[in-house]
Amino acid sequence: GNSVTQMEGPVTLSEEAFLTINCTYTATGYPSLFWYVQYPGEGLQLLLKATKADDKGSNKGFEATYRKETTSFHLEKGSVQVSDSAVYFCALRLEGSQGNLIFGKGTKLSVKP
Amino acid sequence: KAGVTQTPRYLIKTRGQQVTLSCSPISGHRSVSWYQQTPGQGLQFLFEYFSETQRNKGNFPGRFSGRQFSNSRSEMNVSTLELGDSALYLCASSEAPNTEAFFGQGTRLTVV
Numbered sequence: 729g730n731s732v733t734q735m736e737g738p739v740t741l742s743e744e745a746f747l748t749i750n751c752t753y754t755a756t757g758y759p760s761l762f763w764y765v766q767y768p769g770e771g772l773q774l775l776l777k778a779t780k781a782d783d784k785g786s787n788k789g790f791e792a793t794y795r796k797e798t799t800s801f802h803l804e805k806g807s808v809q810v811s812d813s814a815v816y817f818c819a820l821r822l823e824g825s826q827g828n829l830i831f832g833k834g835t836k837l838s839v840k841p
Numbered sequence: 842k843a844g845v846t847q848t849p850r851y852l853i854k855t856r857g858q859q860v861t862l863s864c865s866p867i868s869g870h871r872s873v874s875w876y877q878q879t880p881g882q883g884l885q886f887l888f889e890y891f892s893e894t895q896r897n898k899g900n901f902p903g904r905f906s907g908r909q910f911s912n913s914r915s916e917m918n919v920s921t922l923e924l925g926d927s928a929l930y931l932c933a934s935s936e937a938p939n940t941e942a943f944f945g946q947g948t949r950l951t952v953v
Contacts (some may be wrong), residue, residue: 772931774941787936828886831885832882
């Protein structure tokens with residue numbers, strides 16, 4: 729079936745460190761891919777997205793590239809800040825009528841000063 | 842523009858009771874989706890409504906139901922509550938199906 733697998737957390741980094749959160753997917757057709765972020769006590773916010781192979785989504789210093797050959801959409805940031813501490817979710821949306829989001833389990837990131 | 846509003850924010854219910862959660866989408870948005878978030882299962886899709894019609898449904902028992910009104914506001918209902926229904930219930934609105942989804946802050950339901 730359709731699914732998203734992302735690296736287990738928690739991930740703890742020092743401020744200004746490089747961040748990678750791995751995400752791979754299994755899906756029929758050509759899904760759209762997303763990264764959402766959830767801050768404590770909040771709902772989900774869309775961080776970035778990519779709708780076709782080789783697209784790069786970027787926002788607030790975060791980037792992810794849609795790699796169809798490896799079915800991956802890894803999230804990266806060159807220099808994390810304390811304010812980036814949150815839970816990050818990778819998600820896909822299938823084409824057509826089954827347009828709901830399918831989420832990974834989430835990766836909790838803690839950034840220490 | 843106001844965001845997605847979910848009410849109430851917190852709710853405590855007893856096993857066997859029923860509960861209704863409300864979601865007011867962003868003005869102009871006609872599509873509303875509901876998700877359940879638990880530590881064990883993560884985020885799971887419940888259902889999607891568009892123009893008052895259920896367009897898509899996740900794999901949940903019939904105790905979970907929903908509806909959408911002509912003003913696009915949506916409610917979900919859970920009957921005969923079980924301890925395992927304790928979760929954060931998130932509502933997302935979008936202009937139309939398959940467009941960007943904006944999430945509310947959620948309703949935290951605790952079943953005791």
